[in-house]
Amino acid sequence: MSGILQSLQFAAQSLRFLSPAQLEHRAKLVEADFKAIGLKYRLTGQEIPVPGWQGRLPYASYQLLGSQCDIDHAHRGDRRHTSMSGGGLDRECILYFSKVSEWAHAHIPQLWPNGLRHELCDPNSHLDTVCEVWWLSKIVGADFNSVRHAVPATPGSKRGKNFDWQVIIPASAVTLNLEVKRRPGDIGRSIDVPKLKWKSIFEDVDKFPEPAPPDVLNVGCIRLFGPISRDVRDAARAWLAVTPRVSGLVFHGPTSGAYEDFAVITQPGLEYIKLFFNPPDHEDRTYIAPFWFARDVPGLSLPDPRPGGMVSKSPADS
Numbered sequence: 001m002s003g004i005l006q007s008l009q010f011a012a013q014s015l016r017f018l019s020p021a022q023l024e025h026r027a028k029l030v031e032a033d034f035k036a037i038g039l040k041y042r043l044t045g046q047e048i049p050v051p052g053w054q055g056r057l058p059y060a061s062y063q064l065l066g067s068q069c070d071i072d073h074a075h076r077g078d079r080r081h082t083s084m085s086g087g088g089l090d091r092e093c094i095l096y097f098s099k100v101s102e103w104a105h106a107h108i109p110q111l112w113p114n115g116l117r118h119e120l121c122d123p124n125s126h127l128d129t130v131c132e133v134w135w136l137s138k139i140v141g142a143d144f145n146s147v148r149h150a151v152p153a154t155p156g157s158k159r160g161k162n163f164d165w166q167v168i169i170p171a172s173a174v175t176l177n178l179e180v181k182r183r184p185g186d187i188g189r190s191i192d193v194p195k196l197k198w199k200s201i202f203e204d205v206d207k208f209p210e211p212a213p214p215d216v217l218n219v220g221c222i223r224l225f226g227p228i229s230r231d232v233r234d235a236a237r238a239w240l241a242v243t244p245r246v247s248g249l250v251f252h253g254p255t256s257g258a259y260e261d262f263a264v265i266t267q268p269g270l271e272y273i274k275l276f277f278n279p280p281d282h283e284d285r286t287y288i289a290p291f292w293f294a295r296d297v298p299g300l301s302l303p304d305p306r307p308g309g310m311v312s313k314s315p316a317d318s
Contacts, residue, residue: 004030004094007043011060011095015286026098033101033113037120040065044091048290057288063091064123069184074294079191081184081225087289088225089184092127096287100130103137107144115149132164132180135221135252138278139176142167151177153209161207163218169276175216176276177208182223189226191293198235206245213270217247224253228263236265248273252280254287261285 005027012018034041042063047056067090074083087093104112112133113120119129136147147167154160165178183201201222208218224232228251236249248266250273255261264274 002027002031003043004034007045007060007062007094008098010045010058011093013058015095015283017282023098026102029101029105030094030098033120034062036113037117039121039126040123043094046290048288059087059288059290060094061087061091062094062097064126066123067091068124071292071294078294079188081187084187084291084293086291088127088182089187089291090123092130093287093289095283096134097130099283100133100137104133108133108136108147110145111147111149128180128182131182131223135178135180135223135250136165136167138280139167139169140276140278141169141171142176143170153207163207173215174276177211177216177218178221179205179207179218180221180223181205184225187225187291189229198231198239201232201235202239202243205249206243208245210245211247213247214272217270217273218245219273219276220246220249222249222251224251226253227255227259228253228261229259233263233265240265240267250277254280254285254289 005024008023008027008030009020012023033039039062042065043060044063045058045060048059049056068082069085069089071083071085081089085091101112116129116133119125136142136144144167147165149165150162151164151166152160152162163177163179165176165180167176167178168174169176181201181204185197185200188197189195201224202220205220205222211218226232232251232253236251240246240249244267246267247270248264251263251265253259253261262279264271264277266273
């Protein structure tokens with residue numbers, strides 16, 4: 001039995017909606033993907049104790065060798081995401097990758113994985129690229145045979161910027177232009193940095209040509225590492241008010257608390273954009289990602305983490 005299949009079985013041991021046959025199928029896809037892109041990785045697995053609960057959450061991940069994120073580079077009070085380790089930073093849940101891989105092989109085989117090989121094999125762009133494809137999988141009714149990647153915002157210009165994806169939705173004759181941003185720097189809000197750094201969250205999202213609603217819409221898709229709070233919604237509305245080029249913003253922020261994990265915020269009159277996106281499904285909502293950050297250095301010991309979507313493991317003072 002392959003190590004990848006064992007990891008998937010370990011991670012999915014309590015997820016009854018994933019059959020053994022589906023896990024075996026996903027394991028073959030993941031093995032082929034990692035080989036095709038030449039990914040350097042190490043499989044890891046652990047059982048995460050949950051305070052107040054007798055059970056443990058199984059977490060199986062693939063650690064990206066060469067990642068810029070590393071808790072061993074931290075110093076006292078360091079809150080940069082590059083001075084942390086954990087899910088979405090220097091590693092990722094292998095179930096999450098297997099789900100994206102299964103979808104991509106079925107819907108964009110012309111691009112996955114070989115067309116995205118350069119981005120996927122780089123340990124510091126790999127997670128961004130997987131996240132892009134996850135967002136693509138959430139679009140409703142798209143013609144994925146004609147999907148375009150890295151589309152020039154100004155065709156014919158050698159100095160112009162590219163936006164990530166362009167898809168056509170035939171039933172409504174709508175062209176969706178997507179720019180995807182994964183914001184690991186937002187992880188401080190899951191620890192002890194309550195202030196939202198909204199400028200960094202929206203940085204470089206506006207890379208589009210002029211929209212032409214209702215036929216051509218520009219949408220920013222943002223993966224947060226903190227909750228979708230009222231501050232996030234207020235900041236998004238304020239940013240859209242001064243950024244008419246962007247038709248709407250869609251947020252995903254895995255969470256175990258009282259916050260939403262998905263939100264669509266648009267320009268006035270374009271609220272129907274939410275109809276073009278499926279929210280996270282049941283499997284998405286089982287996602288866990290422990291992460292480690294340094295409260296003090298040297299001498300780190302790891303206490304129990306909180307349960308749920310973005311799981312925090314904080315080293316305590318020794």
